[in-house]
Amino acid sequence: MNRYLASHVAALPPSGIRKFFDLVATMKDVISLGVGxxxxVTPWTVRESGIFSLEQGQTMYTSNAGLLELREELSQHLTQTLGLCYDPATEILITAxxxxxxxxxxxxxLEPGDVVLVPDPSYVSYAPCAILAGASVSYVPTHAKEDFRLRVEDLSQVYTPKAKLLVLSYPNNPTGAIMRREDLLPIADFVAKHDLLVLADDIYSDLxxxxxxxxxxxxxxxHDRTLFVSGFSKSYAMTGWRIGYVAGHADLISGLIKIHQYTMLCAPIMGQIAAxxxxxxxxxxKADMVTAYDRRRRLMVHGFRQMGLDCFEPLGAFYVFPDISKTNLTSEAFAEELLKEEKVAVVPGTAFGPSGEGYIRCSYAYxxxxxxxxxxxxxxxxxxxLSKL
Structure with a gap:
């Protein structure tokens, strides 16, 4: 029946993360460091609000854009924490x-012929989503020697006049890299010069x-060139509640709502109330969780360095991205053999783009x-x- 699939869907590779966790499901006593x-568990007050919403019979649709009360609270939150100002009525959309x-x-x-600039390595969904939207992807390599920061020099190497959208995802998954203001300012100049829009995925901003x-x-x-994306999954341990959001210029958000209203309709009301x-x-x-992650972060970096592997120190998110190249194994082979021999599941760096070769990703959300x-x-x-080399 594959012949009935759209060609661009049939050609889409499966997630490099899920491949290994299909294997894990068939094995016993595996320690998995793979899933982010x-x-x-979600904090009790948040869970209680969701339970109470059900008890009160709040099981109906919300507006397409989401509960106005939640959008108003988010608007205040973004102003207080990040200095961002968005009109809750027209510039914030609650998503699943x-x-x-x-x-x-x-x-x-995006339209056919458009190009999306995606830092490499980065989260597995950006390139497939661009391809499903009819666009193509140009990977912008980042390097450990530069702390995996995106640089204008690397952007310039892959830039094409067909580029329309730049993805920025910092703190970064899988590297844990961050971008400081002085790192971002040259990127902003580049964006303005080439009339680009930016998808800023700030899901790990609290970490x-x-x-x-x-x-x-x-x-x-x-402000007007950026579509700011975030959510509650990582910061508040609310992955299963499926509540995210996007903020941006009212004209752009209006376009997103057109699609959202015909597909998702609205995010679950119970999740919105909990958010x-x-x-x-x-x-x-949330602060207690960040403190715990920080302790685990230091443990993992020290552990990999002690075993003789170079390991970039992540300054955000909850992943380490150690360099395993001195083992003379590819990322895929390292992950496969480690799983078989020691029953530890990690993700090959190549799941996150070509520049991930020679690395593995390990989550420390355990x-x-x-x-x-x-x-x-x-x-x-x-x-x-190493003893065999």
Whole structure:
């Protein structure tokens, strides 16, 4: 029946993350460091608000754009935390997770022949969403020696006049890299010079370990050019609630709503009510989670360096991206053999783009005990591998 599939869908490769976790499902006693999901449960006050909404019979549709009360609270939150000003009535759309927001941005902005500039390595969904929207992708390589920051020099190497959209995703998945204001200003000049729009995926903005996150949309002249995407999954341990959002110029948000109203209609009302409560009462719980992630972050970096592998120190998100090239294994082979020999699941760096070759991604959104045991197993594997060289 494959002949009935649209050619661009048939040609789309499966997620490089999911491939390994299909294998994990068939094995026992595996420690998985693969899925980017908090091991914390949603804070109790947030869960309670969702339960209460059900008890009150709040099970209906909301407006396409989402609950106005939530959009108003988000508008205040973004102003207070990132210095961003959005009209809650016309410039914020609540989505079914940040993933839907990314898809909507791509479909609303892109046409056949357009090119999307995607930093490499980066989250697995950007390129497929661009392709499904009819566009093509130019990867912009980033490098460990430059702290995996996006640089104008690298952008200039791959730029084409057909480029319409630049993806910025910092703190970065999978590297944990961040971009400071001084790093972003030259990118803003490049964006203005070439009349680009920007999809700023700030889903990990609250998970920063080296000072306050700077949003690209806050830079001079970038507010109207930027579609700001974020959500509640990572910061508040709310992955299953499926609440994200996108903020931007009213004309652009109006275009996104046109697609959203015919496909998703609206995000789940119970999730929206829970997200509203998260903004109002869960800041302390969020801070506690960030503190725990910071401890795990330092454990993982130290562990990989102790076993002789170079490991960039992530300053955001909850991933480490160690360099495994000295084992003389490809990223894919390393992940496959580690899973078979030591029952530890990691993600090959190539799942995140061509520049990921020679790296693996490990999430540290797991307990200290699991991470310590995983490091012992990985160290044993690396020691055996290096002794054979």
């Amino acid at each position: 999901e908090p091991d914390f 997770g940040a993933s839907e927001a990314v898809d909507l941005v791509m479909r609303a902005l 920063s370990y080296d000072g306050r996150h700077v949003s690209f949309a806050s830079l001079p002249g970038m 509203l409560e998260a903004l109002r009462s869960a800041s302390e719980a 307990s200290i005990e699991q991470l310590q045991e995983a490091l012992v197993r990985i160290s044993n594997f690396v020691e055996r591998r």
